[in-house]
């Protein structure tokens with residue numbers, strides 16, 4: 423075999439590439455290369471530069487200096503179109519589909535098959551079906567994308583990438599929104615893509631996943647590449663140390679003891695909402711952290727939104743602090759001491775074009791406003807600043823728009839906002855999704871602190887370890903009903919999974 427300095431399978435390489443946004447150096451002198459047929463994972467804390475690296479490959483951003491080569495030739499990717507021409511495509515951290523268009527439209531967008539100047543729908547459909555067939559990924563092509571589950575929407579994004587004859591695919595946290603069995607399916611697909619010669623760039627905060635699936639791992643810290651190594655040389659601990667520069671120690675704080683005489687803070691009776699959840703009854707005591715486990719789509723988030731006043735239940739009632747609580751709207755719930763960290767930061771949580779300050783304080787403006795003096799900006803600023811510090815948000819100014827924060831830091835804004843209200847009842851729906859390990863530890867500590875001072879927490883999570891590590895007691899939901907209640911040492915992975923998958 424011929425020997426050469428660079429690996430002949432190298433598809434894309436970076437040599438001392440720099441990228442900054444204003445004063446933020448998102449990527450500094452980064453040298454790394456990606457090979458055909460290999461899964462190359464990128465790990466690092468929130469804001470380390472992972473998505474930026476991915477976006478440079480995809481032409482979403484262009485590099486400031488340094489060299490990017492594709493097939494050994496220097497290129498300048500000034501748009502995603504440039505990248506697609508080289509076969510470089512991506513599955514983004516936030517899905518970017520057109521919800522009002524059909525599956526086939528979304529997959530074929532920009533690549534419709536034409537006859538002369540006209541788009542041929544029949545040919546386009548045939549091509550899409552052929553791609554589905556080739557990869558064994560089937561979704562009804564006539565359905566509207568907005569009506570699909572998150573996992574299916576993601577498949578549409580993947581099919582769209584495959585439809586462009588991708589040679590390299592960037593997956594930016596593809597499993598953050600998936601249930602564990604869906605994640606397994608995705609892993610199989612990624613492996614088979616690599617086997618057939620595609621280069622895969624895989625960004626994830628799930629270190630077990632990265633260790634299981636990748637061939638190579640590059641570690642980023644503050645925009646710099648710390649190292650690239652073969653996956654077999656890394657362990658979970660070596661990655662954590664490399665990412666954070668320290669040993670994180672125990673991820674979960676000790677569970678605070680609950681005073682056995684403590685009162686019930688929230689009582690839910692027979693809460694029902696058509697087609698979402700049915701006859702849900704439970705209590706949470708002061709100081710208690712109640713987990714809700716179950717598969718995505720089992721009605722957990724819908725239940726949370728009903729309690730929080732986002733969508734009215736059809737029947738049933740709730741009591742707060744021993745008194746009947748009429749669910750009106752979110753403002754009323756907030757006034758009565760509730761706060762919620764919603765599941766999806768884009769759809770339910772953040773105004774991306776507004777500042778970090780506004781996003782954090784928005785629900786509580788009344789608190790900072792007096793009838794005579796108007797809005798007390800200083801007080802607002804200092805409380806927001808404190809909350810952002812506690813939740814370790816990496817930002818370059820409270821006035822900056824939230825859209826410029828990294829994905830994980832956007833997630834933390836939702837937690838910072840909820841924590842601002844010093845809630846008596848915190849409803850947290852997948853609060854650590856896409857958040858790095860150091861920030862996870864902080865979020866668990868904040869939950870534990872609330873419990874210690876006698877507040878109650880309802881924690882919805884698809885991460886079984888998180889439920890086991892944090893909750894005193896957990897309910898498992900399946901198809902809109904509570905199918906199991908587990909306490910203390912009964913909360914195990916197998917007990918949760920068995921209940922979640924149980925058929926009635």
Ligand SMILES: Nc1ncnc2c1ncn2[C@@H]1O[C@H](COP(=O)(O)OP(=O)(O)OP(=O)(O)O)[C@@H](O)[C@H]1O
Pocket residue numbers: 443444446447448466467468469470471472473474475515816817825826827828829830831856858
């Ligand atoms: N369009 C942009 N404008 C301004 N700053 C940006 C922009 N995109 C990224 N940044 C900044 O660049 C840095 C790196 O962000 P990046 O999104 O690459 O992080 P990440 O490693 O993907 O983090 P996460 O795990 O949270 O997704 C962050 O400080 C971020 O705020």
Ligand SMILES: [Mg+2]
Pocket residue numbers: 472473474515594828829830
């Ligand atoms: Mg990112």
